[in-house]
Amino acid sequence: MxxxxxxxxxxxxxxxxxxxxxxxxxxxxxxxxxxxxxxxxxxxxxxxxxxxxxxxxxxxxxxxxxxxxxxxxxxxxxxxxxxxxxxxxxxxxxxxxxxxxxxxxxxxxxxxxxxxxxxxxxxxxxxxxxxxxxxxxxxxxxxxxxxxxxxxxxxxxxxxxxxxxxxxxxxxxxxxxxxxxxxxxxxxxxxxxxxxxxxxxxxxxxxxxxxxxxxxxxxxxxxxxxxxxxxxxxxxxHLTHTQLQIPEADVDHQAPPLTDSMLVRLNNASVSYGGEAIFEKLNWQINQGEHWQLTGKNGSGKTCLLNLITGDNPQCYNNDIKVFGYQRGSGESIWQIKQHIGYISNALHMDYRVSITALNTVVSGFYDSIGLYQKATDKQLTIAKQWLALLGLSDKQSSSFSQLSFGDQRLLLIARAMVKHPNLLILDEPCLGLDEANRQRVLLLIEKICAAGTSTVVYVNHHASDKIAGIDNYLEMADFTKKAP
Missing domain, CATH: 3.40.50.300 (P-loop containing nucleotide triphosphate hydrolases)
Incomplete structure (x- = not known):
């Protein structure tokens, strides 16, 4: 048998x-x-x-x-x-x-x-x-x-x-x-x-x-x-919900204040590969305090669209895009853009292969780096430890990122994205790989961030049960893809 x-x-x-x-x-x-x-x-x-x-x-x-x-x-x-x-x-x-x-x-x-x-x-x-x-x-x-x-x-x-x-x-x-x-x-x-x-x-x-x-x-x-x-x-x-308090920002090392309430504007944007359009004629404006949920089937271009904003897709220079006051292609550096963004995605998780500690993984969010190549301040270390405590990972602060489970790695990368209280927080399927308790914890954190008003959230999700209170704006990628004849 x-x-x-x-x-x-x-x-x-x-x-x-x-x-x-x-x-x-x-x-x-x-x-x-x-x-x-x-x-x-x-x-x-x-x-x-x-x-x-x-x-x-x-x-x-x-x-x-x-x-x-x-x-x-x-x-x-x-x-x-x-x-x-x-x-x-x-x-x-x-x-x-x-x-x-x-x-x-x-x-x-x-x-x-x-x-x-x-x-x-x-x-x-x-x-x-x-x-x-x-x-x-x-x-x-x-x-x-x-x-x-x-x-x-x-x-x-x-x-x-x-x-x-x-x-x-x-x-x-x-x-x-x-x-x-x-x-x-x-x-x-x-x-x-x-x-x-x-x-x-x-x-x-x-x-x-x-x-x-x-x-x-x-x-x-x-x-x-x-x-x-x-x-x-x-x-x-099951998680017995406790009162969650979001750690403070590092006011000594924050991105410069923005003078315009408009964070991102895409005008008639399109992306294609090998002559095949992924999406086209997409107009989207993200203003401070307007939280968005981005939806669409696999391959519809959700991550591709987000990469136009972050500058990780070279076609951002072929499109009419304005981000944080900069017109794309006007000589801005990628770091001038990324200082305003916190980001978690499947691709980032796959690329994050450095063997640094859990604590330094969170600290790396202050510097938008994969790995940590600068000496953290005492204040940054304190804030990072508060994030670890919030996510139940204090006992793993000295553990190597690569030795942790997929779910614990995911939690660390979420904290990395949130730690600097970015003007724009992009969460591309943040709950992928999380157990029920940690998924509920992360959803509560996102709700609190939406309510706090310090970060504008763009949230990608396939699960109706993971709806976030406070996200009232929706962009459906199917509206910008060619319909089958």
Missing amino acids: QQVQLVNVRASLKGQGNDVYYLDDLNINVSPLQQWVLLGANGAGKSAVAAAIAGFAKIEQGQYENSFERIALVSPDSQKQLLAAELTKDQDDIIDGVTPSSTVYELIIAGRDEQQLDSDLLQQLISLFDFSDKLNKAFRDLSTGETRKLMLIKAIIGRPDLLVLDEPFDGLDVKAMAGLNQLLAELSKTTTLIFVLNRLTEIPDFVDHYAYVKEGHVTEQLAKPTAEQRDDLLKLL
Whole structure:
């Protein structure tokens, strides 16, 4: 009989760089067609436990048996590894003068005999994720959400016996989430599934086994729990809200005051790649105190639009854009713009690969740097420590950023974006990767920042349940994309 069994297992997993994460005394048994969800706080070790179950960890001691023949894992870490591999190709391209970066289709079928592919399933997935026009694109041209869709397609077409999905819904638009949920319900009839989820509302109805992970241990397991047993377990993840006080700003090192209430103005903006328009004829003005929510499906250009504002998209110089009193292309430096902006995004998280402490990660927000290359003032260190305390990370202030869990890293980058009380705070899917308690904490923080009035907020989000009180303005990217004939 196919099963995965771990008895008193000590295992190690390699993280970023040379970091190693250890699991001790791990015990769990997964049998065919059991559908599991692993729950726990950020940093509890959920992702590491899932990877160990799937066979992607080094077993140091104890008993590990895995008789599943075909196993697939989709996770933020595997997404990072794929991005890093393609980035290495891009760096090689510069040396060789050629561009062999993989296409989407090449990555989907990599390692498989094209003649033996289940073409019907592949077409179903392509339709589900609206990928028909992306198969011949270069991988590097995909958005973060589209990259997650690619990995899901690649995993599912292999028809695994055991499919491990670490936050599979994160970064997906509403339509894709609904379609994936329906597909997984169908797959659950023939496939053993293990989910790592932070959002309790995303637990599929067909899940019948619950495990609670704490400090790398599976501390509780429930098989086909009653509603009362399930609720008792989920109570472990709820946050008892406390009065949250936002730390003060560093008045000695603030951006110069603005004389105009208009922060950003885009006039008839457009972005295109390879002759294909991402969006066009977009007019948008952001005034101080007007908080905005930006919505749109994966690939609609949300992050692309935000990068026009920050200057991280070179097409900002081809457009009529005014930011913080500067007309784009008039000789302004990128630092004159970024001193007014706090920013968190999936791309920034993927790029933040330096091994500095959690404390210095927050401090780096004062200087808009990835890493810290200036000596922080005593006041800045005090403010950064207050942010760590607010987010429940005081005990990790000396820990290396690269050694922390994805969720704890996310919290640090949110604090980094907020720490200087920027004139414009851009939050591109800030809650991605956060457990229920920390998600509620961050949503409360954003509400308080909106109410304080010191920062104007632009918020990107796919989840209706993450609505922020105080955000009353909405920009829908579908209004600026070409409609299908």
